[in-house]
Amino acid sequence: MVCDWVLLLHLTCSSEQHLVPSIITEFIMPTPSDLQQLKENYVQHILEGMDMQTMEQLCWDLLMDAYDKCTWDEITEEITDLYDENTLIDLIPDAK
Numbered sequence: 001m002v003c004d005w006v007l008l009l010h011l012t013c014s015s016e017q018h019l020v021p022s023i024i025t026e027f028i029m030p031t032p033s034d035l036q037q038l039k040e041n042y043v044q045h046i047l048e049g050m051d052m053q054t055m056e057q058l059c060w061d062l063l064m065d066a067y068d069k070c071t072w073d074e075i076t077e078e079i080t081d082l083y084d085e086n087t088l089i090d091l092i093p094d095a096k
Helices: 032-048 052-068 072-082 085-091
Strands: 005-013 019-027
Touching (some): 072 085
């Protein structure tokens, strides 16, 4: 696979005369495949840095954000499609 962008690592001197690595990026237009792989790598990096509680909170936030846009009818239809009417009845507020 030909890399569509190149990272060149070189050493530069800081004001304290220590060698400090810096990265120069020469950008040559990434392909859609490069973008997809970058996204997948980034998601993997994020997930690897999370504990279970943080991951659960992220799922909660993402699901709530998606369902905040739904109407009553859309949500109840999804629940009955994915589960059943008994589950819907159990989840309806004050139906317990």
